[in-house]
Amino acid sequence: MIRVHHLAQSRSHRILWLLEELGLDYAVEVYDRNPRTLLAPPALKKLHPLGKSPLVTLEDGTLLAESGAILESLVHLHPEPALAVEPGEDGWRDYLYWLHYAEGSLMPLLVMTLVFRRIPKGPMPFFIRPVAKAISKKVIQTYIQPQLDDHLMLLERWFSQNNWCAGNRFSAADIQLGYPIEALTSRSSGLEKAPSLLAYMERLRQRPAYQEAERKGGPISL
Numbered sequence: 001m002i003r004v005h006h007l008a009q010s011r012s013h014r015i016l017w018l019l020e021e022l023g024l025d026y027a028v029e030v031y032d033r034n035p036r037t038l039l040a041p042p043a044l045k046k047l048h049p050l051g052k053s054p055l056v057t058l059e060d061g062t063l064l065a066e067s068g069a070i071l072e073s074l075v076h077l078h079p080e081p082a083l084a085v086e087p088g089e090d091g092w093r094d095y096l097y098w099l100h101y102a103e104g105s106l107m108p109l110l111v112m113t114l115v116f117r118r119i120p121k122g123p124m125p126f127f128i129r130p131v132a133k134a135i136s137k138k139v140i141q142t143y144i145q146p147q148l149d150d151h152l153m154l155l156e157r158w159f160s161q162n163n164w165c166a167g168n169r170f171s172a173a174d175i176q177l178g179y180p181i182e183a184l185t186s187r188s189s190g191l192e193k194a195p196s197l198l199a200y201m202e203r204l205r206q207r208p209a210y211q212e213a214e215r216k217g218g219p220i221s222l
């Protein structure tokens, strides 16, 4: 049976969601984050040198890492229902774009935001904390937020004209993009300017497979 090494509140929700969409049997091994650092436990490093989640062990013992690569492997190993958009099909380039955009462009900014928000909360001499707070705020304001605003506009523009990432149908690209969209829409201000993006997120959340994945792996709650 396929085994998902699932870190609580993490990108591995994507894998559970995909497996639910594909209607496959699988086992979930849940790993809890360190409550202080929120990092993954050392047990994941025994499986893969980076110690990140998601990781998947296939029936033949092959270990898969990197959420986008895991999604791509699984949709090709299990071509029904068709969750890949294939070369030659309408929307193939859009499929590739959004599949890679999610981890390549959007996630790094969201992780940076998280890190800079956390810096002033870390252990430090009390007189340094206001300085750390000011620097973090400045980095977010001047470097990260303007870029996130551009991303919000890009996404809003796309989803005001398209219901899904590619090919006018639900695909693995929507699963890959859903996670950073959850993070973006749960943390951003100015969302009143992105009604189509919010409607898209709601379409994703309403999918029974999305909900079943949360039931099995716990809430995403970023």
Ligand SMILES: N[C@@H](CCC(=O)N[C@@H](CS)C(=O)NCC(=O)O)C(=O)O
Residues within 6 Å of the ligand: 007, 009, 010, 011, 012, 038, 039, 040, 041, 051, 052, 053, 054, 065, 066, 067, 068, 103
């Ligand atoms: N690009 C990788 C990122 C993997 C990653 O950073 N996973 C996070 C979970 S969302 C993690 O394991 N964090 C815990 C840690 O860094 O210790 C992917 O998409 O699989």
